[in-house]
Amino acid sequence: MRAVVYDGKLKFHREWPEPAVPKGEILIQVRLAGICQTDLEILKGYSQFQGVLGHEFVGVVVNGPKNLRGKRVVAEINCVCGQCDMCLKGLSNHCRRRTVLGILGRNGAFADYVVVPERNCHALPDNVTNEEAVFVEPLAAAFQVLRQVPIERHMRCTVVGTGRIGLLVAQVLAQTGCRLQVIGRNPLTLEYCEKKGIQAFHVDNVVPKADQDMVVECSGDENGLAISLQLVRPRGMILLKSTSAKPWTIDLSPAVVNEVTILGSRCGPYAEAINALARKQIDVLSMVSRIFPLHKAVEAIEVAETPGTIKVLLEVSKA
């Protein structure tokens, strides 16, 4: 099969071995896959991953139990043991022995076929298109914010960073009716927010007043955390949504002095993301900047790094 592989170098392979299907797992023919910031960080050394890249995808089950065969599915990316202390506590996303699709010890979805545990699959309703479904994974990560912080309408919330995850978090927060603003550097994505009725400011025009109840740091940059620490009120919260290949240099004293809570935030609830897409509550289609065929993945990943694009997708196969 065809596959996009990172082994210290990024390369498109025309002849890559088709994956075996262990017991309890299923084979999915990938339709569409999304390029995520985490993929770009992996190319800079994050997670020391080597193998087939890609964890955002939608596909069709070609080998699996009868009830799933032929179904369009998305899949949770954490493949877990079910037996460790974390799994037994109901925190299986934090499984001690987990592999993570295209990120940690398991091949990903930038390929004709991908194998995932059956229990990781979510069948899609007909009214969620492939172009929407490919956003389920990052949108679920955005919904995770609502799982971690009970947002109320009176709360002042800021999203720092208007990249792919920032725009999704902003849309999710906009639905809560809280007092929302986003702060970024990219005129394209700031304008995108304004068009959706979300207040958006260029970072150079912001005078932080330490009055935000919650700040969601989505820039993946040390400057983003520094301004988050200036924006958040004493005893407020900062959520960190981005992993980064390189360490940050940061003064955390303001977090101590202002007794700020900094919360790491990762994967989220797929069912909520699918529901939101099915009910057309979140617009992801307008985030798609370009769609490349799989064999142009290397070029697509370069384009995904440029500020002129929001989301870049890979078309792997057609129905």
Next chain:
Amino acid sequence: MRAVVYDGKLKFHREWPEPAVPKGEILIQVRLAGICQTDLEILKGYSQFQGVLGHEFVGVVVNGPKNLRGKRVVAEINCVCGQCDMCLKGLSNHCRRRTVLGILGRNGAFADYVVVPERNCHALPDNVTNEEAVFVEPLAAAFQVLRQVPIERHMRCTVVGTGRIGLLVAQVLAQTGCRLQVIGRNPLTLEYCEKKGIQAFHVDNVVPKADQDMVVECSGDENGLAISLQLVRPRGMILLKSTSAKPWTIDLSPAVVNEVTILGSRCGPYAEAINALARKQIDVLSMVSRIFPLHKAVEAIEVAETPGTIKVLLEVSKA
């Protein structure tokens, strides 16, 4: 009066103007003062403070309302407006217009006399000695941990750093009956913990297992936070107790991936600290390494930086 002043340089002054006493404030003759890590950080540029140093002290009220005059007191260090949004929310330690004794916009207690708002004072019971009372401020900061995290006996807790605040936090946590260990570098303070029945390990002998429910970072060092991130379990908590003059270089990705909560922690409840001292629940006297007379403060501060000492006190006046 005599005073220890930092204005870019640290100097002992024999002739420093006695402070005026504004309405609502009282004049205290200082008996004993403590040297804190924050004082040392100020000398490295933290908080850009200039003025009389010192915020840990015990003294006797010489000018104030009748009910306080002649009384031995300690004083809260945050001097607040009572009118800003934080004060009105009951978060007056985070007052927007606060000054902080010897740290922010207000002269401190390394002097014959110090002026503080009357409402900041706590009269001391007779069975708390001056040598104990001078620990009320940092001990209250240690008790703040219990205000922020409900500790239960089954919880695994680690204190990273066995400096002054680390030893106080360790003693406070030991009282909860939780499964406690401390990790440090200094054989002197590690042994101090062991003598108190608290498990203590040299950092080089620790293999982090990501199994601690809570880690209290008291080292004030980026390496301390890095090992805290390896010690804490997924979804666990790290409390940051130390401010630092210099920024840290740190990889926060583990906090994101493991959805760790990092909580800044500063000043705490004086009443609880005074009660614990009155009931002899916390032993602070054994932490006192040296007592210098006020006029030797510059030397005392140098000694406080050396690993051979725990707490260094300044004797300002005698009864």
